[in-house]
Amino acid sequence: MAEVASQELLLAAAFVSDAQYNRNIPFKTSPEAVRLYYLYNRWFMRTATYFFIFLNLSLAVFEEPAVYPLPFLATSLVEVLCLLVFFGRLMHFAKITHRNVFWKDTKNICIMVAILLSLTDLAIYGALRIYNIKSVRWSRIVRPIFLINFAESRQIRRAFRSIRNTLPEITYVFLLFMFSLLMFSLMALKLFGERNLQTAEGLPYFRDYLEIVFDLYVLVTTANSPDVMMPAFDFSSWYALFFIAFVIVNTYIFMSLFLAVVYNNYKKHLKNEIRTLAYMKRRKMIEAFNLLKEEEGTQFVVREAMWKQLVKLVAPDISNSHRELLLRISDDEQKGFIDKKSFLQLADLLNIQVITLKIRSHPLGQWMPRVYRSAVSQFLRSVVRHRGFVWTYDVIILINAVFIALDEESPYISYAEWIFLALYIIEILLKVYTYEPRAFFGKNQFWNWFDTLIIFAALTATILNTTLKSTTKYNSQRILDIVFILRVLRLIRIVDSIQRFRVIMNTLINIVPTMLTFGGLTLVVYCIFAIIGMELFHGKIQFFPPNSNAPYALECGNPALKDSLFARGKYCKNNFNNFASSFIVLMELTVVNQWHVFANGFANVTAQPAKLYFIAFHIVMVIIIVNIFVSFILEAFFVEYSLEKSEVETAIEQKIQELGMGVQEEALQDEQLLDNMESPDNDLEGEGGTKAQPKGLVFKIASKRYRTVDALLQRMFEAEIPLEDEGPSFEEILNLSPATAVPGDLTSERAV
């Protein structure tokens, strides 16, 4: 029986942890598969996967055209290694999922095709290379596929799905927009085509239809406003009306419409996915419950011992006291078993980051209590805790800002820098002296970490710089730059002193993790376009340092650019000659301004259709991705905002408070630090203190704000599903369409 129980326990644990990770893999249920499943989810396996994904992507830096050239053999060996790792990871995944589920998932097919393509291309390219035939490494653009399809984060795939789902609607709006563009271009051709006007550069103005379409497309992005209008406007003021009408219709209305369509789809699909995930989690928890349930009176329950074993298995690294807390929350009447309702919450309970705070006196207080508790020490600590202490340092920061802005060369100023550094270090030491060091450097004390790191980095860099200067009489430019940046970064802390700013900053910091996944999305698009761009434009434009004697140095080494805006703007360093440059060019194209100068410049040195590359990038990056990014920021902000208003408190948080083991986060924030930690009996003898807790133990929810927007939305949605509703079956969940309403009566339980 023990063997069976442990197998079932293992399986239940797999269900629970799957629900906890919020994944939707219907995995195999044999004990071996469950063990492999655990291995698959280990942090080092995941980290390794990410490492190889980024290694594979970064190969572009070392391959021809390289930033740091490496021999072909080296890069190709690394690529083969990466592909092998990806294949292994995929095989591992195949072992733990049902065969039909595995083959139905486009993710897996994509990965396999990508591996095959990469290997084929590598073989062909290598073979041709032996015979010195130059060919194109076309398979490099499939590399980002691994990032999309392996990534654990749902966000990046969701963004891609969102794009895919938005495409039909966007396409119609885009066609209408193109129609409007073509109509306006036709009008422009008829109005200005035969006026013999000239642009500011002396070129013919609005003669060729395709040129007009391009110019007006650029005007939609506002990049050539008002230049494109000036010749016509100079000719007659009335023609300004044409351009005003154009800008209103195309730039303001159509571009807003694009945002509206993207945002609307984003919201719609977000809702649908959240619903799917919530149902999936509920269903998995029910499966786990069914595996472990025993009869108790009229109902099925899970016994306390079993529950503890389960939690140990699912979350081996939480402390005993934390597990006790979870038990007390789940089994609040201490009946020795957990009913279904409480059991279903387990995944959520495990997800809440509870920080176990040991209420302990300051280590100095233990080592030398006499000194630490002396009147001087007491006074010092009360000074540090006083608001005035913060204000004093705010004033110091402001004075420091003035000193930074002043001239560096004066010796007094550079002495002052040492004084400021000393003051900041004293501040940190005083704070550590006053507050408990382990609390000061707690997981969520963002600003303390930030301060300490910045100041010690600045200290190190300044000492390094001074040493270099005194020994070699030479300022290392790189180190000096870092010192400057660190010095300015120190000033940021002043924001934290003003309540209103702190709220906005917190919102921004909360959004950061999800923003990073948008970084992933951008990375994918950039990689693909950079690789294409390098194939198309590599070596066409060269950068020469000023005063170079190279031929055509002012024309970026290419006579075709003579008199072009590109050369005149001194944009020669914006080229596709290596991976890093390409990224910077693409960044500039994302910012949009002057992109037509780039497009014209590169079209001059290659061929006119090269403009299509730039138009394609604009459509993909600016019209779609940036709009998704804006949608995401809007949605995240609104969720944060509604959270701030409604003070969503879950049952778990309430329970911690009820048990008198909570610490008010406000109190913490107000006093900036764990001030109230020093009175060990604060509330602990509260209402719910039936079972004696280790004295001095207090729990704190890591942050009242759930880190990700996802988690919050899911919680909001879950509050809407009644507890009896077990949701649709796995298959139905996976096929939920955005259009279908929440099905309330599909409570068919699947036998396991």
Add this chain to the structure above:
Amino acid sequence: MAEVASQELLLAAAFVSDAQYNRNIPFKTSPEAVRLYYLYNRWFMRTATYFFIFLNLSLAVFEEPAVYPLPFLATSLVEVLCLLVFFGRLMHFAKITHRNVFWKDTKNICIMVAILLSLTDLAIYGALRIYNIKSVRWSRIVRPIFLINFAESRQIRRAFRSIRNTLPEITYVFLLFMFSLLMFSLMALKLFGERNLQTAEGLPYFRDYLEIVFDLYVLVTTANSPDVMMPAFDFSSWYALFFIAFVIVNTYIFMSLFLAVVYNNYKKHLKNEIRTLAYMKRRKMIEAFNLLKEEEGTQFVVREAMWKQLVKLVAPDISNSHRELLLRISDDEQKGFIDKKSFLQLADLLNIQVITLKIRSHPLGQWMPRVYRSAVSQFLRSVVRHRGFVWTYDVIILINAVFIALDEESPYISYAEWIFLALYIIEILLKVYTYEPRAFFGKNQFWNWFDTLIIFAALTATILNTTLKSTTKYNSQRILDIVFILRVLRLIRIVDSIQRFRVIMNTLINIVPTMLTFGGLTLVVYCIFAIIGMELFHGKIQFFPPNSNAPYALECGNPALKDSLFARGKYCKNNFNNFASSFIVLMELTVVNQWHVFANGFANVTAQPAKLYFIAFHIVMVIIIVNIFVSFILEAFFVEYSLEKSEVETAIEQKIQELGMGVQEEALQDEQLLDNMESPDNDLEGEGGTKAQPKGLVFKIASKRYRTVDALLQRMFEAEIPLEDEGPSFEEILNLSPATAVPGDLTSERAV
């Protein structure tokens, strides 16, 4: 008794029409006041007010510096006239509102202060003018106040209120943004300030702190990207990271945050106002009911005769049959009286644009039935109704597009133009022949009107042009331009043939009326900035036609602009020399691109602080107003979208359908025209046909989509208030704050 009844009737009618107009004026209840109230709301009074508001605003075109100069006496007399009209309108308003309400309303105070200021300024300026002392007409910037405070449309005031309410929150984000800007500028100063770098124009790069702040602020708007980065980037590629970080933090994150804050506030206040309006309407209808109610059995009701009199009074211009329809909807069991519940709907009922369609045969069919019903005629009409007819004309339009794009000079092409014109005219004639002309030119047949107008305008212009050409051998440029534009506009119609495009176009067309009120908002901001701009920059920059011999013609007549980007870009015509030019400059500043060139140019010819004018305009127009515009488009789009999904059908529409007097709008759209009008007995003998209707009478809801987003939102909100809930009292409604939840139990009735 009749006298009393008629007085009460009048008062009730005033309440009803007030509810219908959705205004919140608690007006006086004396009969005289009610009559004045009616007068106040007459269309000619309102039109006259608008006329004088725009007349007053347009004075800037005729005053110094004028587009079309008029003597000071003329403009000042017109201004005094306008001010008198405004004063009269205000006094009229004072007569019909309670004194305390009148004086509590900031709108009225604003108007009075504005009138006083204008008169004072006019007097001072006139007096000084007599002694030839030049002074500033500073009061001209208060003129837009009249547009804001008199406007009947709530939207423009709501937008202003929204701005006012958003200000505190925007300010904090803005301060944080400025802090970030200052920090980055400090870093830039330290990193690049001592490198002796030069910009592409050979000017020193990033030396002066204030210059850096300005340059980086411009970079936030992306207007000087990538130029501002190039010198540093050329020096070392690593410096690109600084600019990338800057753009991500400030352009992407902060600018999205601004949109989020504005949008969030817009939504919040929209909701609150809609709620206030809905309660106000409910309350007014209850007041009206209480005035007219009589006892009938256990309940209070309004008798049919009284109800009819009321409707006649409130809406004198609706037809008898329309009134009968409303009665049948309100008193659906034909009991001879209307109960409270039905009565409360009256204002909504009156607001629904019902088109009375008389099912009548074609006038030609009546005049010459033999010919019209002959086989040839029947065939012709069936051809016109066929889908192929539409497709044929779509092909013709496409061919026409190609011909337009071809060279105009060839005689064949200009003959072809006549052929196309003839084809389009034939199409319209055929359609009028086939469909009923009055239906073809119905109120909501947007595309028919559009087509006919465009084609007849094109015909007129083409004939005019040909006549001029043959008589004077001279193409009038203006007329030819109009001909070109009209020709291209004809092509737009092809959009209507594709279902998907039609949906998007309808959404856009529905949004237009509300967008116009944003035009009003923009007008206000533009007026204020244009008047200030003219005072600051008037005459500083001159435009000379090409090949002019004036001194400094290439430097816009101002040596200070030598070698500036402003002169090099040939921007001389962008100046503040008159009201029209100023508007165009402001439009270009709204589009943002190159605004720093303008700012630097005007700062060069006046003084460096002049840049503040441009920064202020950017903050007001781009950060606030454009974001409100985008918020509005987003919200409008989402409402339209949810409408499309949910098919909101009100009780009234259902009733019309039930009574069998409705026409399916889809049927109309599918057949493009009133095809089904010809079978007079379609559905008329339906279920509800107890009372005989005049045969051939069919009602149609003007549009399934309510024209304004407002009306729709209100309807959505009303659906949420239970019918018994009479809402809070007038005073409470007026003081509703956005934060308070919907108060459900404040049902205190006020005695009248």
